[in-house]
Amino acid sequence: MKPEVFEPKIVAFCCHYCAYSSADLAGSMRIQYPPNVRIIRTPCTGRLETEYFMKAFEKGADGVLVAGCLEGGCHFVEGNLCAKRRVNYTKDMLEEIGMEKERLRMVNISAAMARPLADAIIDMVETVRKLGPSPIRQKGSLKQENRL
Amino acid sequence: MIVAQRKSIPDLLEIIKNHKKILVLGCGTCVTVCLAGGQREVGIIASALRMAAKLKDLPLEVEELTIERQCDNVFIEQAAEAIERNDAVLSFGCGAGVQAVAERYTSKPVYAGLDTAFIGILEERGVWTEKCAACGACVLHQYGGICPVTRCAKHMLNGPCSSSREDRCEVDPKRQCAWQLIYKRLKEIGQLDRLKETKPPKNRRLGQDGGYRTIIREDHRI
Structure with missing residues (x-):
């Protein structure tokens, strides 16, 4: 019997104008990416605040991926740059808490970059798989855990 | 306005280590504007404390509440029930707010979650500068x-x-x-x-x- 492989649960916040469209394009192009991601569409990654990432981890996510437009290509000019700073701030906070900051990552994807998006997801899933299940989830996360 | 910044998560855990149920109490005035102790920051810190406690196997329940002003009895009253059902209060008000809450609820420990820094202004986005020493x-x-x-x-x-x-x-x-x-x-x-x-x-x-x-x-x- 094969040992059970850990399948991480990753929340992916995808910008409507780029990464979400590229995920759509990946579907049209029949490009496969792991089913470990739960994509949440946001109007812009600049809409995301630290508490979104924190709540995702608190509720048991093994990893959080933030996918915004290429730098300089944000539909709202600099929303993705705001998101980058917030992601960095949250990484520092995760370290303070005692969690691996690698569980949170931001990538920059344009709407035409279906293959790079799939690669980014594959890489994120592998990174988190190596880190193992979220210590928060292991220690009995909140009741909403199963909804992820 | 009064400008403050939050203490680190390990410091906060050390402060509240003897309690199992704490209320993280935010303030909707100065410290909200300087992004240190408003409703949003209280939510973030409460999440962080819950996760940090869980990682250390500490039994900790964290409740969140933000009132309009912690330095004013009229608003402090609104936190009465929440303070009553918790073992201690971790205040995210300025030093005046922490003391105002502590004076009103004498039987509960009230701790400061922020380091109150100075009276200042928002110089540019994310930058606050001291402008007044309150010299009298x-x-x-x-x-x-x-x-x-x-x-x-x-x-x-x-x-x-x-x-x-x-x-x-x-x-x-x-x-x-x-x-x-x-x-x-x-x-x-x-x-x-x-x-x-x-x-x-x-x-x-x-x-x-x-x-x-x-x-x-x-x-x-x-």
């Missing part, structure tokens, strides 16, 4: 609206000192020399003659000498 005897009218007590590293009333470089302070070259700013401002408003007056030493007793300060307005007392 304002001299801004003499200096074109630029405070030498707060902004000059040497608090000089008869400046500048001899060590400023161009328009930079010798203590920290990243900072502007307050006296250069004062000179420019007084020149702009045509009041350079104010600099010819030698200012006597300031009455420091109106500042923080001799304990806390009180202001009494008899016309408003009941």
Whole structure:
């Protein structure tokens, strides 16, 4: 019997104008990416605040991926740059808490970059798989855990 | 406004280590504006504390609440029930807010979650600067609206000192020399003659000498 492989649960916040469209394009192009991601569409990654990432981890996510437009290509000019700073701030906070900051990552994807998006997801899933299940989830996360 | 910044998560855990149920109490006034202790920050810190406690196997329940103003009894009352059902309060108000809550609820430990820093303004997005030392005897009218007590590293009333470089302070070259700013401002408003007056030493007793300060307005007392 094969040992059970850990399948991480990753929340992916995808910008409507780029990464979400590229995920759509990946579907049209029949490009496969792991089913470990739960994509949440946001109007812009600049809409995301630290508490979104924190709540995702608190509720048991093994990893959080933030996918915004290429730098300089944000539909709202600099929303993705705001998101980058917030992601960095949250990484520092995760370290303070005692969690691996690698569980949170931001990538920059344009709407035409279906293959790079799939690669980014594959890489994120592998990174988190190596880190193992979220210590928060292991220690009995909140009741909403199963909804992820 | 009063500007503060949060303590680190390990420091906060150390502060509340003897309690199992804590209320993280935010304040909707100054510390909300300086992004240290408002509703949003309370949510983030509460999440962080819950996760950090779980990782250390500490039994900790965290409740969140943000009231309009922690330094005002009218608003503190709104936190009564939440304070009652928790073992301790981790206040995210300024130092005045923490003490106001502690004075009202004498049977509960009230801890400070923030380091209150100074009275200042939002200089640019994400940058706050001290502007007032609350010295008790304002001299801004003499200096074109630029405070030498707060902004000059040497608090000089008869400046500048001899060590400023161009328009930079010798203590920290990243900072502007307050006296250069004062000179420019007084020149702009045509009041350079104010600099010819030698200012006597300031009455420091109106500042923080001799304990806390009180202001009494008899016309408003009941």
